[in-house]
Structure formats: C-alpha cells, structure tokens
Amino acid sequence: MSSIEDLRVGKPDKEASFSVVKPDRLTRICAALLKAAGASANEAQAVATGCVNANLVGHDSHGVIAIPSYIDSMNAGDIVPGAxxxxxxxxxxxxxxxxxxxxxxxxxxxxxxxxxxxxxxxxxxxxxxxxxxxxxxxxxxxxxxxxxxxxxxxxxxxxxxxxYVAPFGGREAxxxxxxxxxxxxxxxxxxxxxDMATSAVAAGKLQLAIARGEEIPKGWLIDAQGCPTTDPRDYRKGGVLLPLGGxxxxxxxxxxxxxxxxxxxxxxxxxxxxxxxxxxxxxxxxxxxxxxxxxxxxxxxxxxxxxxxxxxxxxxxxxxxxxxxxxxxYLREQERTANGIKVENATWEKLRTLARDYGLAGELDLT
Incomplete structure (x- = not known):
C-alpha cells in the first residue's frame, strides 16, 4: 500500500480502490476543470469549494463526484455560465x-x-x-x-x-x-x-454506490417492478427511491x-x-x-x-x-481536513480524463 503522504497528494490506493487527496489540491483541480469548461473564475471557485466542502463533512454524494456531470451540463447548454x-x-x-x-x-x-x-x-x-x-x-x-x-x-x-421518489404507497416517481x-x-x-433529504437517501448516494461498486441497504430503492432491491444500478433501469420513514x-x-x-x-x-x-x-x-x-x-x-x-x-x-x-x-471535517478526502478511483479517473481533454493534466499533476 502507498504511504499516507503519497495518498494525500492523490496517488491511487489499489487495494482500497480510492485515492486520498488534500482538500486544497482537490479544490484547485475542480476549479481549473470548471473554468476550462467555460465557467467564470468566481463560478468555478464557488462550485469547486462547495463540492469539496460537501466531501469534507461526509456528504460525498454532493462532492466532487458531481463535477463531471456539471461539466456535461455546461457542454450541453443546460447550465449557462455567467447567467x-x-x-x-x-x-x-x-x-x-x-x-x-x-x-x-x-x-x-x-x-x-x-x-x-x-x-x-x-x-x-x-x-x-x-x-x-x-x-x-x-x-x-x-x-x-x-x-x-x-x-x-x-x-x-x-x-x-x-x-425520482415514489410517494408513500406508490411505485412511480x-x-x-x-x-x-x-x-x-x-x-x-x-x-x-x-441537513436531510425527505427521501430515504439522497439520489447522489446511489451514484456513489455505483461508482464504488457497493450494494445499498434495503429500504432505499425499489426496482421497476416495485420490488425492494439492494442493487443501486436498478435506479438507472426504472427504479424509484422511497420516501424517508420506512x-x-x-x-x-x-x-x-x-x-x-x-x-x-x-x-x-x-x-x-x-x-x-x-x-x-x-x-x-x-x-x-x-x-x-x-x-x-x-x-x-x-x-x-x-x-x-x-x-x-x-x-x-x-x-x-x-x-x-x-x-x-464537523468531526468528519476535522479529520478529512487533516488527512485528506477519499475519492473513489472511478471518479478520480473521470477528473484525470477531463484534465487530459482540456490540456491541464501536466499543470494539475493528473497525468
């Protein structure tokens, strides 16, 4: 396994299938990618900081995993920089x-x-x-x-x-x-x-589970047939989140x-x-x-x-x-500020690909 210091600068831990990145470096990477995609400097900094702050407190579903999708939305014209x-x-x-x-x-x-x-x-x-x-x-x-x-x-x-969420007693969103x-x-x-979703879980938690290759607990999701499932991939096949409360x-x-x-x-x-x-x-x-x-x-x-x-x-x-x-x-934020943020390798690779696409891989040390 890589040393802790290596992990903190973003080198992948193959055994754990994630990289650990210091918050300030992760913010700089995300801001640079957003700016390269067309965001203003202020917008890029606001989004990057917001995503990294979400990671810091443990809301990884709202963290840097969302950066590639934001860039996709910008490229599609669904987000208008400078509006x-x-x-x-x-x-x-x-x-x-x-x-x-x-x-x-x-x-x-x-x-x-x-x-x-x-x-x-x-x-x-x-x-x-x-x-x-x-x-x-x-x-x-x-x-x-x-x-x-x-x-x-x-x-x-x-x-x-x-x-994405079925009302209580229903199977359609x-x-x-x-x-x-x-x-x-x-x-x-x-x-x-x-800070809570009114669904059993935020939709981003499913995306995170897919990226990490993990199952989800029962009670989060039903599949397209209305049956309980622990496979987060069923969400993309017509599955529906359940409301909070079991x-x-x-x-x-x-x-x-x-x-x-x-x-x-x-x-x-x-x-x-x-x-x-x-x-x-x-x-x-x-x-x-x-x-x-x-x-x-x-x-x-x-x-x-x-x-x-x-x-x-x-x-x-x-x-x-x-x-x-x-x-x-708060306790998570103290720990992750000191030790770095875990970024699943699937997300880290997407950031690296974006850096290569925008010609920033060398500058951001993401080659």
Missing amino acids: EWTIVRESPTTAVIDGHWGFGFHVNAKAMALAIEKAKTANVAVCTVFRQSHVGRLAAYPLMAASAGMIGLAAADSGRLRK RLGTNPISIAVPSDLKAPFLL SEGYKGSGLAAIVELLCGLLADPGLGVEPSGRENFGCFIAVFNVAAFRQLDEFKKEVADFARHLKSAAPSEGSSGVFYPGEIG
Whole structure:
C-alpha cells in the first residue's frame, strides 16, 4: 500500500480502490476543470469549494463526484455560465429570483445573502429561486445565516425535472429528494445544523454506490417492478427511491410534498417536466433574525447548553452515544481536513480524463 503522504497528494490506493487527496489540491483541480469548461473564475471557485466542502463533512454524494456531470451540463447548454440572475418580484421582506439557468451554487448564495440583508431590517425574510442548476449541499446556505447571527432555513426540489421518489404507497416517481436544512447560531464549535433529504437517501448516494461498486441497504430503492432491491444500478433501469420513514414513510412523503409546493409552485416553476429538458431546481429560503426575539449572545449560549443536554443522555445498547445535529459532520471535517478526502478511483479517473481533454493534466499533476 502507498504511504499516507503519497495518498494525500492523490496517488491511487489499489487495494482500497480510492485515492486520498488534500482538500486544497482537490479544490484547485475542480476549479481549473470548471473554468476550462467555460465557467467564470468566481463560478468555478464557488462550485469547486462547495463540492469539496460537501466531501469534507461526509456528504460525498454532493462532492466532487458531481463535477463531471456539471461539466456535461455546461457542454450541453443546460447550465449557462455567467447567467445574470434577476429579481422578478420583491417586497421589503420577500423576493422571487430567476437564476436564468446559472450555477445553483452561485445563484442560491446570492439569494441567501439578499435574505440576510432584508432580515437585518425586517427581522424575517423569505426568498424563492427558480431556473437554476443543482445547488449542491443545501446546508451551505442556512450556515450563511447562522454565521450572521440568524436562523437560516432552506428547502430545495428538482422543479420541472424528472422525479425520482415514489410517494408513500406508490411505485412511480412523483417527488424529488427534496432536502430541508436549518442552521441555528450557537456557541458550539460545531454548527447546530439539520441537513436531510425527505427521501430515504439522497439520489447522489446511489451514484456513489455505483461508482464504488457497493450494494445499498434495503429500504432505499425499489426496482421497476416495485420490488425492494439492494442493487443501486436498478435506479438507472426504472427504479424509484422511497420516501424517508420506512413503514412510516408517509411522514417523509408528506414533507416532500410540502417542499414541492414551497420550492415549485410558490417559486414559479410549476409541475410537470421542463420543456427544454434543463435542470430547474427551485429553492425556498427563510431567515429569522434572532435579535428580534432574544438577545443573541444569550440564545447562542442556551443552544449550546441544549446540545450538551442532548449529549448527556446515556447511550442505548450498541450506540457510541448522542451527537447533536451537525456534530458528526464537523468531526468528519476535522479529520478529512487533516488527512485528506477519499475519492473513489472511478471518479478520480473521470477528473484525470477531463484534465487530459482540456490540456491541464501536466499543470494539475493528473497525468
């Protein structure tokens, strides 16, 4: 096996079938590839940083594995680099934003920044966004609000794009994976953060399992005939994801339906399939200024106290104890920042191929 230092600079570990790459190098590689494909420097940096940050906290399904598909979408004209986002409807507390098929990472960050500015004076603000590409790890946006001393909420759906999740009791897709994320300011080292799909699992986890040659747990997927399956490849053969909750999947299904309304109908994309075939990810963003309700410093201290109260619960049998929302991601981030990010060789090879195609293999040391 290669030495740890070798792995950290991206040399493949043949026994483990992955490479381990330092985060800053991985960001530089992805940004260079996106820029070569036509993204502006700011867009390329935003997408690359967002993907690597997802890897750092353990959301590998939203990490650099997505970079080749983003480049494919750019080449197909489905993502428009440099698109100017516009506000099509606005009030002192609200805004409706048209992303004009721009990078979701870029458009959604601007929408959250706008909501935060509105909440500084109005205390509560809501923005909806439509006609943008995939927004990456949803938690990135509520975390912006938490850093500003506010509670941030974001929900996202796939808009008028093909759906992947069956409603509870069904075997045909009618819903997106429709994640919800909420971040709360606190005195904790790790963010107090909820970040969850309303499906049993994010669709990217299936792509990740395929790339790694792994089976998936029962309860994630049914095949085209409606039968449970542990083969992630069935997803590409007409399989459908299940809603969150297992035998109580009506809960995840109900949450997903509400997200469809907030991010789809309220944001304007509507239902059905986008005629252009483009991705059209809708997003609902809300910000609450804590200072309008409580003194911020007191609230942050009490959130930390509450987190410690949760962790004080005795562990159940076979458990390593209680983690408050966001804590595990933080611990993963510390470990991966120090030791590097595991990138499955299938994804690493795609990045190398792109580097060769764009004449960057030597510059990026990906020969």
